[in-house]
Amino acid sequence: xxxxxxxVRSFNSGGTEVNAVNNISFEVPSNAFxxxxxxxxxxxxxxxxxxxxxxxxxxxxxxxxxxxxxxxxDHALIKYRCNTIGFVFQSYNLIPNLSALENVMLxxxxxxxxxxxxxxRAVKLLNEVGISQDKHNRKPGKLSGGEQQRVAIARALSNxxxxxxxxxxxxxxxxxxxxxxxxxxxxxxxxxxxxxxVVTHDLTIAGKTDKSFKLSDGKLIK
Amino acid sequence: xxxxxxGIRNTFRNLIRTFSVVFxxxxxxxxxxxxxxxxxxxxxxINQTKSSIGNSVSIRPAGINGFEGGGNLLxxxxxxxxxxxxxxxxxxxxxxxxxxxxxxxxxxxITAGSFGQRQANINNQSNTPGGNGGxxxxxxxxxxxxxxxxxxxxxxNTSNLASAIGATNVILTAGANIDASSSSNIAxxxxxxxxxxxxxxxxxxxxxxxxxxxxxxxxxxxxxFSNSGLIMPLSVVQKLSSQPNQVSSANASIDSIDNLNSAxxxxxxxxxxxxxxxxxxxxxxxxxxxxxxxxxxxxxCLIGAVAVxxxxxxxxxxxxxxxxxxxxxxxxxxxxxxxTVMMQFAIESVTFTLIAAIVGIIIGVIxxxxxxxxLVNNSASSSTSVGGNFGRRAFGGASVNNLKQIHAAVGWxxxxxxxxxxxxIAxxxxxxxxxxxxxxxxxxxxxxx
Numbered sequence: 047x048x049x050x051x052x053x054v055r056s057f058n059s060g061g062t063e064v065n066a067v068n069n070i071s072f073e074v075p076s077n078a079f080x081x082x083x084x085x086x087x088x089x090x091x092x093x094x095x096x097x098x099x100x101x102x103x104x105x106x107x108x109x110x111x112x113x114x115x116x117x118x119x120d121h122a123l124i125k126y127r128c129n130t131i132g133f134v135f136q137s138y139n140l141i142p143n144l145s146a147l148e149n150v151m152l153x154x155x156x157x158x159x160x161x162x163x164x165x166x167r168a169v170k171l172l173n174e175v176g177i178s179q180d181k182h183n184r185k186p187g188k189l190s191g192g193e194q195q196r197v198a199i200a201r202a203l204s205n206x207x208x209x210x211x212x213x214x215x216x217x218x219x220x221x222x223x224x225x226x227x228x229x230x231x232x233x234x235x236x237x238x239x240x241x242x243x244v245v246t247h248d249l250t251i252a253g254k255t256d257k258s259f260k261l262s263d264g265k266l267i268k
Numbered sequence: 269x270x271x272x273x274x275g276i277r278n279t280f281r282n283l284i285r286t287f288s289v290v291f292x293x294x295x296x297x298x299x300x301x302x303x304x305x306x307x308x309x310x311x312x313x314i315n316q317t318k319s320s321i322g323n324s325v326s327i328r329p330a331g332i333n334g335f336e337g338g339g340n341l342l343x344x345x346x347x348x349x350x351x352x353x354x355x356x357x358x359x360x361x362x363x364x365x366x367x368x369x370x371x372x373x374x375x376x377x378i379t380a381g382s383f384g385q386r387q388a389n390i391n392n393q394s395n396t397p398g399g400n401g402g403x404x405x406x407x408x409x410x411x412x413x414x415x416x417x418x419x420x421x422x423x424x425n426t427s428n429l430a431s432a433i434g435a436t437n438v439i440l441t442a443g444a445n446i447d448a449s450s451s452s453n454i455a456x457x458x459x460x461x462x463x464x465x466x467x468x469x470x471x472x473x474x475x476x477x478x479x480x481x482x483x484x485x486x487x488x489x490x491x492x493f494s495n496s497g498l499i500m501p502l503s504v505v506q507k508l509s510s511q512p513n514q515v516s517s518a519n520a521s522i523d524s525i526d527n528l529n530s531a532x533x534x535x536x537x538x539x540x541x542x543x544x545x546x547x548x549x550x551x552x553x554x555x556x557x558x559x560x561x562x563x564x565x566x567x568x569c570l571i572g573a574v575a576v577x578x579x580x581x582x583x584x585x586x587x588x589x590x591x592x593x594x595x596x597x598x599x600x601x602x603x604x605x606x607x608t609v610m611m612q613f614a615i616e617s618v619t620f621t622l623i624a625a626i627v628g629i630i631i632g633v634i635x636x637x638x639x640x641x642x643l644v645n646n647s648a649s650s651s652t653s654v655g656g657n658f659g660r661r662a663f664g665g666a667s668v669n670n671l672k673q674i675h676a677a678v679g680w681x682x683x684x685x686x687x688x689x690x691x692x693i694a695x696x697x698x699x700x701x702x703x704x705x706x707x708x709x710x711x712x713x714x715x716x717x
Contacts (some may be wrong), residue, residue, distance in 0.1 A: 068472040091714050100601055121605075127710070128603025138599045139713060144274075155270065157605040162448050201602065213714065 047241050048209065051233040053106035053136045054221045055092055066092040068264035074243065076218040079235040081244045081252040084261035090245040091153060091213055097243065098131050098211045099123045110209065128157050132202030136214035138194040145184040146172060153204045171200035192223035199230060203238055216251065271608060277614025287585050293624035296577040298631025301686045303570035305636035306643060309676040314556050319523050325532050325547045326517040337580065339515040342543055350520060353534045355527040359425040360425040361433045361515045363505050366417035374476040376416045377464035377496040418461065419497040422505025424448050431622045432520055433497055437487035443469035443484030448501050453480045456499040478506045558647035566644065574689060581697030585617050589704045596705055596715030606706050613705060614698035621694035629686055633678050640676040
């Protein structure tokens with residue numbers, strides 16, 4: 047499903063080239079639940095940005111279903127982000143003045159789905175992630191951290207993506223909620239037949255995924 | 269929820285900021301509208317003044333002013349070539365006569381008063397050759413019971429009736445206007461004179477032993493003297509008063525204020541020393557100078573207010589985009605295109621501006637009239653009435669006080685201009701914010717994590 051080959055992302059820092067991602071190659075099969083672990087500054091988030099087409103690599107290729115997204119133009123990248131990728135962020139990044147339901151409907155609007163379909167699917171997804179009906183119309187500020195992350199997961203699933211990228215999804219949650227969110231992601235990777243890549247520094251979580259990659263100073267440690 | 273409702277809802281995300289921006293932007297748009305309305309009203313007045321008084325040339329027989337002075341009246345034959353001079357569009361010839369009780373059945377509606385009695389005495393004595401006691405008003409003249417004569421005006425053109433009788437406005441209150449080219453014994457009667465003599469449309473009276481039919485009654489508001497007069501076709505007055513072909517004054521209309529001086533010179537050259545030919549150019553320039561100052565001032569203020577409005581929405585949108593940089597990153601990360609995000613912010617900018625435009629229109633409607641009056645009064649305060657007797661003749665009775673009477677009307681076109689200007693202002697605000705939005709990379713959302 048995903049094949050990374052000699053991936054490099056370098057930044058200019060005070061006149062010096064710094065490789066945040068340094069010549070990484072790995073493969074992730076379809077429907078796998080994979081974790082990327084590493085210390086802060088190891089290049090985990092940069093790698094996730096590259097996989098999610100939020101950033102362009104300096105060199106190397108990212109093959110997703112036979113398409114090298116590193117070579118796609120802006121318009122194709124927007125379609126890729128809209129239809130193939132789902133993001134889950136550490137601090138949820140829900141739109142604060144939209145309700146939980148509206149937040150989940152948003153990616154489907156960008157994918158030009160019909161309004162009735164958007165609503166029905168958003169309701170179904172919110173129910174699936176355990177957000178009760180009475181909270182569907184609540185703004186994110188009126189939901190707990192765990193509930194907000196559930197809404198974020200529902201939003202990530204809305205366009206039935208092939209790949210979900212989760213950046214420290216449990217980082218802002220207590221251990222109880224963190225465990226619930228992890229279990230939810232694990233369950234969804236099976237039920238929604240989605241490949242999930244989780245960036246974390248929690249070794250316990252990493253130990254429960256199908257496969258784990260460790261990053262250090264931008265390099266993959268086997 | 270779609271992009272429009274999201275954009276509109278975003279406008280009200282921070283109510284305190286929304287209220288502040290709308291209030292300041294509304295004031296600015298209101299000021300723009302006030303300046304636009306003032307400028308439009310002042311320019312209308314300038315054009316109206318130019319068209320009504322600015323393009324006429326006064327022609328008087330040399331040495332004669334009304335019924336004073338000496339010399340020879342002009343003749344229609346002398347004036348005929350004037351109407352064919354370049355830029356002269358029409359010429360209104362008048363012949364004035366004073367009808368005393370000996371040559372009309374009418375009684376003047378004006379009381380003599382102390383002024384009339386004094387003038388009568390002077391005229392009677394100056395018209396008494398050798399002091400035989402006959403005088404202008406006869407041997408039995410009694411100053412105490414003196415009745416002023418009725419003023420008769422013969423005209424050959426009714427298009428400039430008010431100017432011909434020294435009034436600012438002539439309103440036909442009954443009957444029909446006269447055909448100035450007619451040779452019939454018909455007359456328009458001033459409302460005061462008609463009331464005094466019980467005249468109605470269809471009534472008859474006599475002058476020079478000739479029966480005249482009243483075909484219309486006119487009123488000249490705020491002009492008692494003109495309201496007591498008679499207007500008849502020029503040729504009839506010339507015939508009845510035994511002044512064939514004679515003309516006591518004329519007004520030539522010029523096609524454009526720009527050609528006034530050249531046309532005046534051409535008329536003066538044509539008539540030579542027989543006539544005093546003057547125009548209203550200098551007086552007009554002096555009279556409208558304060559209005560032109562107001563027009564310029566309001567244009568500067570208009571440009572300034574529009575610029576400030578644009579700056580307000582521009583800075584507001586820049587502030588909002590910077591504040592929601594992360595949110596823009598989220599939108600892009602979950603599949604929104606640059607265009608979608610830009611549109612959402614553009615709708616927010618337009619909503620801000622349209623709400624402010626409504627506030628601005630209310631401010632504009634309320635403030636335009638008093639502020640226009642204030643500007644005009646302040647600018648014109650150093651001016652006094654123009655030209656005295658000359659001004660009254662040359663301007664057809666207009667004075668600078670009339671120039672101050674400006675009606676600042678708020679028309680649909682002004683409101684439309686206001687809305688269009690507001691949309692342009694919103695567009696300016698959106699364009700810069702769009703540029704900033706386009707520069708936000710989706711990876712920003714990861715960087716702040």
